[in-house]
Amino acid sequence: MGLFSRSKRFDVAGKHCYIGGGSEGLGLSLACQLADRGAHVTIVSRNQAKLDKALAELETHRQAASQVLQAHACDLTNPAAAAETVRAACKAHASSSPDHIFACAGGSVPGLFTETSAEEHWKCMEWNFRTCLNTVHEGIKLMKEDGKRDGRVVLTSSVLAYMSFIGYSTYSPSKYAIRGLAEALRNELMLYGISVHLFAPATIHSPGFDREQQVKPEVTKKIEGVDEGNSPDYVAKQMIKGVERGDFAITYELVGNALRNSRGITPxxxxxxxxxxxxxxxxxxxxxxxxxxxxxxxxxxxxxxxxx
Ligand SMILES: NC(=O)C1=CN([C@@H]2O[C@H](COP(=O)(O)OP(=O)(O)OC[C@H]3O[C@@H](n4cnc5c(N)ncnc54)[C@H](OP(=O)(O)O)[C@@H]3O)[C@@H](O)[C@H]2O)C=CC1
Ligand SMILES: CCCCCCCCCCCCCCCC(=O)[C@@H](N)CO
Missing domain, CATH: 1.20.5 (Single alpha-helices involved in coiled-coils or other helix-helix interfaces)
Known part of the structure; x- marks a missing residue:
């Protein structure tokens, strides 16, 4: 396959897949599905208890004794800690860079703009854009140094990076920022043969979604209610399928597909x-x-x- 071929094989067996935000929801489902395919999987998130539980679940997907399955506790909003964590995870692989990196960490605290402090708004940028940037930053440098030419970098955004509405002034900007980062990296990382993918899911019935529902304004629930949502397992499967197809922007249902190919609700x-x-x-x-x-x-x- 050529350096710029769109349909490079996405083969994960025996490859090191590094997942930022892998202890629950989408990231954990993804970790399990990659382990099913024989990948070495590293999951990273903040809470050690959640990580221990997730690693035990990940173990049930192990296909071979040689598979390296690891969990590292790290707050990915911290760039130095994030860089140290990816290097620590690579030690189990003779310090070779990750083969594929998936940024899944994130969170949403929806609310009305005037009822949310500027500080809280900024936190959402940290939880989403900053964790995404920090998940991939050091890893991409390592991939470049190692000269790995078929790596994949997947940034998880949202359909709310193609449109937005009441309640999401905290969250959407951070997902638009991730979209911007993916657009720039798609082009730039062609230098090293690394493919970049922007994943834009709609509603995922994850633990994070249950938490955001508790604070979501009723009007926001009403507007987005037409989207029934999918399980983390289903959505992770769609992400993998999109990466296999070689799609840059990955959407998997009517709303995402239509938004990605239109001006959305922008007047x-x-x-x-x-x-x-x-x-x-x-x-x-x-x-x-x-x-x-x-x-x-x-x-x-x-x-x-x-x-x-
Ligand atoms: N749920 C939805 O409807 C949608 C979600 N998305 C996006 O998909 C991604 C996954 O969402 P979802 O599965 O719902 O999320 P969950 O809240 O269920 O899981 C998020 C994961 O990320 C980890 N995480 C969160 N913050 C940090 C941090 N600062 N540092 C390290 N790890 C962190 C969490 O662990 P811990 O708390 O222990 O750190 C957890 O493992 C997110 O980026 C989200 O924005 C996109 C569209 C829709
Ligand atoms: C042809 C088109 C028909 C029109 C239908 C329009 C439907 C709008 C659905 C909005 C879905 C919003 C999902 C938010 C996901 C997310 O990122 C949050 N859960 C935050 O985590």
Whole structure:
């Protein structure tokens, strides 16, 4: 398979999969499914008791005695601790970098804007954007140093990175930020043959979702109520399928698919004119990406490879 091929095989057997936020919900389901496929799995989260329970569950998915299944306690909002944790996890693999990195940590405390302090708003950026950034930052540097050319980096965002509404002023900005990071990294990490994926789930019936429901404004519940949601196992499976397909942006149900391919609920200024711009943009930007953004990075990647 070529360096820039879209359909590189996503083979996890015997590979080290590093999961930020893997002790419950989506991250734990993902960890178990990767272990089912014979991967070495590291899960990272804050609470040791939850990690112990999760690791015991992960063990029940072990396929071979040689599989390394580990759990590390770390608050991923702390960049130094996050960097130290990924290095510690790699020790079990002769200090080789992770093969694949999944950023799943996050949390949502929905509320009305004026009833939420600026401090609480910022915390949501920390829980989501900062944990995501810190989960992948050091690991990507290690992947680059090791010259691993078929690594995957998956950033978990949300359908709320394609639209937003009342109650989500705390959360959506952090998920839009993750989307921005994924867009930039998709292009830049082509330098090293690392594929980046942006995962945008809708409602997941996870422990985190149960917690957010307790504080969610009724109006928010009413608006999003049409989305019935899915189990963490189902959603993790969709993430893996999307990575296998080689999709950059991974959505798996009508709302996500439709949002990703439209302006969502953003009001238009002028329907006719903007329809025309949408049409032009749909045609022009992929060509420009191919010629300019991706083209330039591919040239740079070739130069880098020649130097090695
Ligand atoms: N549930 C939903 O409806 C949706 C969720 N998402 C996103 O999917 C991801 C998973 O969500 P979900 O399964 O619901 O989450 P859960 O709250 O059920 O699980 C979150 C996991 O992340 C860990 N975690 C949280 N904060 C940190 C931190 N600072 N450092 C390290 N680990 C942390 C938690 O463990 P611990 O608390 O012990 O640290 C736990 O293992 C999140 O990014 C979420 O925003 C996207 C769309 C919908
Ligand atoms: C064709 C389209 C029909 C229109 C239907 C529109 C449905 C809107 C559904 C909104 C779903 C919001 C999920 C939030 C997930 C999330 O990230 C939070 N749970 C935070 O964790």
């Amino acid at each position: 238009r200024n002028n329907l006719h004119l903007e329809f025309l711009y949408a049409f032009i943009g749909t045609l022009i930007f992929p060509i420009w990406r191919w010629l300019s953004a991706d083209g330039e990075v591919k040239k740079m990647a070739k130069q880098l490879q020649q130097k090695q």
